[in-house]
Amino acid sequence: MNLLKTVALLGFMSALLVFIGYWLIGGTVGAMIGLGIAVVTNFTSWFYSDQIALAVYGAKSLSSSQDKLLRPMVERLCYRANLPVPKIYVIPSGAANAFATGRDPKHGAIALTQGLIHLLSKDELEAVIAHELTHIKNRDTLIQAVAATIAGAISFIAQIVGQGMWFFGGLRNSGWSRLITLPLTVILAPIAATVIQMAISRTREFAADAGAAKLTGNPRALADALKRITTERRMPLSNNTAFAPLLIVNHFSGERMSKLFSTHPPTEARIQQLLNLEPGVASTPMKMKTSKSQRRNRVVISAAIALAALSLAYAPIPGLTQTVVVVSGTELQEPLKVLEAKFEQEHPGTHLELKFQGSQDMVNKYIDDKNDFKPTVLIPANGQILKELSDRAAAQGNNDPYYEPPRPIVKxxxxxxxxxxxxxxxxxxxxxxxxxxxxxxxxxxxxxxxxxxxxxxxxxxxxxxxxxxxxxxxxxxxxxxxxxxxxxxxxxxxxxxxxxxxxxxxxxxxxxxxxxxxxxxxxxxxxxxxxxxxxxxxxxxxxxxxxxxxxxxxxxxxxxxxxxxxxxSTAAIVRRDVNSQTAKAASKFLDFLTQPESVSVFVQYGFRPANGSIDLKSIPNSPWNKNIPGTxxxxxxxxxxxxxxxxxxxxxxxxxxxx
CATH class of the missing domain: 3.40.190.10 (Periplasmic binding protein-like II)
Structure with missing residues (x-):
């Protein structure tokens, strides 16, 4: 869903750039220049918006002490959320804030300010990190970063043109229509970009707060963190308002204007939602109050976005590949990540998407269809788990749940x-x-x-x-x-x-x-x-x-x-929601996992071969050569x-x- 929103956003913002070019430069030539700027801006925002956001705030790599504090928290939460561990940055600023960025979970990054690290307790800091990881998991980071990049570009162009208009007499020879529309365009274009950011960010903050509470099991910690961030200091990280919506708290909001143009819901409302999520408290979903006129305006804006997206088909959409979704027990996470890159290099037409769950969770969620993805391959820690899945599938009338007999991988x-x-x-x-x-x-x-x-x-x-x-x-x-x-x-x-x-x-x-x-x-x-x-x-x-x-x-x-x-650990290719072509690609992946070179990788991570005999000490970097106590x-x-x-x-x- 967020991918479609991103494409729609690119379309709308591009239409806005074409409109600016048409009115500020004039006619078809101006529109084509605006279109060219839009193409470049779209490409840049899709692939480099994360780097731009980090550069805007001067994010740096962690020091050893910061790494020791933050990395265990991030890794622990990522395992709980079934996420790849993102890159972690620190922003050398006394302001207390944080943000996440990246076009997908594999390219995710989170950044925290030094002020935030010093201000919050460990529980509160962990809650803020969980909030940012939820943005990554929900893929909010792509649409937020793209919106920020394009909004910044529009604001910058409007500002440059506005200065030229007044200082170099751009209106001197204009007719009355351009005399009126040029200033309006310069003023309203950045406002339109900001309104779109506002519509995107508000609901996503509530969702990220709820996700963080679920991830940590401690909603009050995030509520306390939001309160401290808001009341301790109202110091913005920089003067760049375009990227402020990425932050966990936007300090650019004023008292009166915040209700109209704030990209974040009121902090008080967010805190109340979190407190409602505490155990023993009746949960009441937090909703933004909207009038009939506001709802009507949203319908109009949504229709405009959809039309603009359809008309601007050049928006960069990633190419299609054969995707094999592999759901494995968490004990295989590290070796599978290593083998994933090697397999995709050898089989460029196949993309692996790795998911990790507890083995019993794997069966329960598959049988009850509770995943938000469609598995292709299941690799639980114990082959007996697949027998249980077969029995439960048979009880539902499915007597042939697998494409081929399950294959042992490692033990x-x-x-x-x-x-x-x-x-x-x-x-x-x-x-x-x-x-x-x-x-x-x-x-x-x-x-x-x-x-x-x-x-x-x-x-x-x-x-x-x-x-x-x-x-x-x-x-x-x-x-x-x-x-x-x-x-x-x-x-x-x-x-x-x-x-x-x-x-x-x-x-x-x-x-x-x-x-x-x-x-x-x-x-x-x-x-x-x-x-x-x-x-x-x-x-x-x-x-x-x-x-x-x-x-x-x-x-x-x-x-x-x-x-x-x-x-x-035994692998099975499931039939439900998997076509024969995807099953063939999955079968190649299982062949790859049982090759001697792949088995050697598993041995390096402490597994024993399922079939055949291998001298465990003969494998390079074998843990059996490291004098681990008791091994x-x-x-x-x-x-x-x-x-x-x-x-x-x-x-x-x-x-x-x-x-």
Missing amino acids: TQLVGIAWAQRGKVLFPDGRFNWQRIEQAMQAGNWQAVGGDKSWGSFDFVTTDPTRSNSGQLTLSLWAQSKLGGSSLNATSLNTAPVQSLLSLVKRSVYQPPRSTDILLQEFIAHGPNDADVATVYESVALSRWQQAATTQGQPYQIYYLNPTIETT QVNPVVQTTAAPSPPQITEIQRLWERVN
Whole structure:
């Protein structure tokens, strides 16, 4: 939708430039000059509006201290929002403000002022970043930046012509019609551009506020940030009003004129909407009050935009390619991004669009058609998840959901991780022990299990079993241990010991993440005292180990579970909404993923080959060569079967039922 709005905007602004040329220069020649300027301006605004916006505000790269503060926040929020990590800039200004730009999420960038970083608390700063990331996710940044660039061009041209008109006697030999229309054009053209910006920006700010509240789970933090930004200082970043609509708060708005020409809704209204989103508060959608005349004017303007867009077909629209939408578990995010570029280089006619979700989320959203995109390929962390999808599709009357049999790609296994000192206390014999974790959770603090008093509470972390496969495997292995190694079924899962265990875990694990990679990102960001022990995939633990050593100044220890569950990331090409040509392109991508060169990339990120034998230490940059504490090439552990779809369903049901 925002792409269509952008094309319409380009059309309308171009028509305005043609109109300016016609009246200011005169006749067909002037109109053609205006058209030429429009073509150049459109091209520049589509491809370079982000660079122009950053240059206008003097955005700089982050210092090391700023990077250490901001990057973990941005990466954590991007994982939650399923977004590529944008470039991060800082603006050397005491004003408190921020903006996002970029023509799509792959080319996104956010910029924050030094004044904002110094003014806000971490929660408030994270909320502002979430607001800007929501603009990127909603693709508001393209239309806002294009509007700003073209509006700036129109204002600049009108200003130059206006000065020439008065200082060089451009009206001296004009007739009465031009004597009247020239000044009006010079005055009204920039106003028309501003009105369009206003119409674009107001509703998008409300949507970005709501998206940020959902992303952080803390609407009050953004409300407090908006209040502080608005009341602390009313200092604009620069005198360039054309780009002010990009900012989270536009300080150019005056008291009286703000209601008429402000590109942002009133801050008070935005704060009230956010407070309405707090848990326990009845939510009332925030609407802009409009009169009949305002609504009529909007209809007229919308019709004019549509007509201008249709008449100016030269607006730059990206070319079409064969698009394969790949939805993968988050644990594959890093290697798939590396392989994406290589595949597209080898297959220029195919464009990959990567999406990342928790494995259970992947199935639920696909079956219920809750995605805002149409998947081509699904790659959950566990092949059993695809069996569940097949069963649920069959229940809906679809007995053939895949184009071809699902293909195994790579495998990994569930492991435990703990910060080194805490691991030595909890597992003195160096072996992972479910009973010791349960004892620590029941005690609630480290001192009760032999740890230092200063370590405070004991915090175990696992993913949400209703959304992520690793959480399901964790509860399955733990329940088996609780039952003395007995196999699980509906009867054994409903015994008192298992239900008591699930209740303890659910009470102890605060807000379990929706995917394994997000869990480890937060585990590293929080560090000891907030996250002590966790269960994750071996692949994720190996690929993120260096990040932990850098961020926390100490590595975590890896513990192999015995027994453990081995999971195989398995890819399937779905039939629904996928034509045969797209399926062929997707099949080529799966062929590419199973080639030895691609498997080597997966190994570099901690995965084991699904088929065939590869010496893990022979691969360049293999994590098995990096002396990561606890890592074993061939761990001596027993591998047990992954829980079946009925067992997973029962685990999920019990998790949702227990308190």
